[in-house]
Amino acid sequence: MTTSIGDTLAQYKIIPVLVLEDLESGLRRCELLCECGLPVAEITFRTKAAESIIREASRRFPEMFIGAGTILNTADLHRAFDAGAKFAVAPGFNPAVVGEAMKNGYAFAPGICTPSEIEQAYELGCRFFKFFPAEAAGGVKMLKSIAAPYKHLGIKFMPTGGVTIDNAADWLAVPEVSAAGGTWLNKADAEGIRKAVALAKSL
Numbered sequence: 001m002t003t004s005i006g007d008t009l010a011q012y013k014i015i016p017v018l019v020l021e022d023l024e025s026g027l028r029r030c031e032l033l034c035e036c037g038l039p040v041a042e043i044t045f046r047t048k049a050a051e052s053i054i055r056e057a058s059r060r061f062p063e064m065f066i067g068a069g070t071i072l073n074t075a076d077l078h079r080a081f082d083a084g085a086k087f088a089v090a091p092g093f094n095p096a097v098v099g100e101a102m103k104n105g106y107a108f109a110p111g112i113c114t115p116s117e118i119e120q121a122y123e124l125g126c127r128f129f130k131f132f133p134a135e136a137a138g139g140v141k142m143l144k145s146i147a148a149p150y151k152h153l154g155i156k157f158m159p160t161g162g163v164t165i166d167n168a169a170d171w172l173a174v175p176e177v178s179a180a181g182g183t184w185l186n187k188a189d190a191e192g193i194r195k196a197v198a199l200a201k202s203l
Contacts, residue, residue, distance in 0.1 A: 005087045005107045006128040006156035006178035008065060012040045013172055013200035016185035016193075017069060017160060019044050026053035027060065033185075034061050036193035038200075042089060042181060044069035045076050051083050058084030071108070074100040081106055089130045089158070093117045098124045109158065113137040115146050118155070128156050128178070135162025140170050147176040165195060172203050 009015055016033060018041050020026035026049060033041060039061065043054050045068055058066055067087035068080035077097055080088050087107040090097060094110065101108035102125040110121050111132040118129065131143050138145075143159060159171050160181025171180045185196060 005109060006158070008087075009040070009158060009179035010156075012038065012065070013179050013203060014038070014168055014182045014185070014196045015067075015158065015179050016041045017044065017181045017183045018042065018186050019046055020049055020053050021047050022049050023052050023056060027057055029186075030057040030061055030064060030066075032190060033193060034064060036190050037197045038185075038193055039064045040066075042067045042069040043085075045072070045080065046070050051079050054080065054085050055083040067107075071097060073097065077101060077106065077108070078104075089160075091130070091132050093121050095120065095124065098126060102126075113142075113146075115149065118146065118150060122150075122153065122155065127154070128158070130181070131157045131159040133161030134159035134171070134181075135167075137161075140167075140174060143171075143177070144174060147174070151176070165192070165199065168196075168199060169203060172200075 043050050054066055065086055068085040069089050071077050071088045071090045074097055077100055089109045091111040093112055098110050109128045109130045111130040112118050156178040157176050158179050158181055163180045164184055168180050171177055
């Protein structure tokens, strides 16, 4: 189930990570992403508006693959999917949240940055992981090192945190990386979004 998240996100390669404060500006951001050829987003649950933005954006922009980020508890997990999220991710590995996601068939990726977290989440059914905080945790070299023992398992990663337009290609060159989380796209203009789309298409 979770492998399919990686497969779908791999079609876009760069995933905008959005912190949106209100419904109106959030919908404008989603519209701009669609117009510029990047109809995908992780809308973080760090703001009160996140749930309503996911619900309305899912209705207005059915072509978008919208996910929820910063899912820290089971209540927010259900709220996100009830609002229309197609996937959800977290900055860390919470066994209770992972267990609830698996029980309900939700496409969910916990955050990991150690082999122990990978093994525990894998045991619960996860096959796709958010590597966070990507740069601060050791960058590309670190991810290659912790992914190496698990190559035979076919697991995939989405590094997020410190990924930029300048280093995204380095991350996406790692075979185990399906996509990279682009926090810089939270406020990028149309030119910046198109630059990310062009980079993704070139890889």
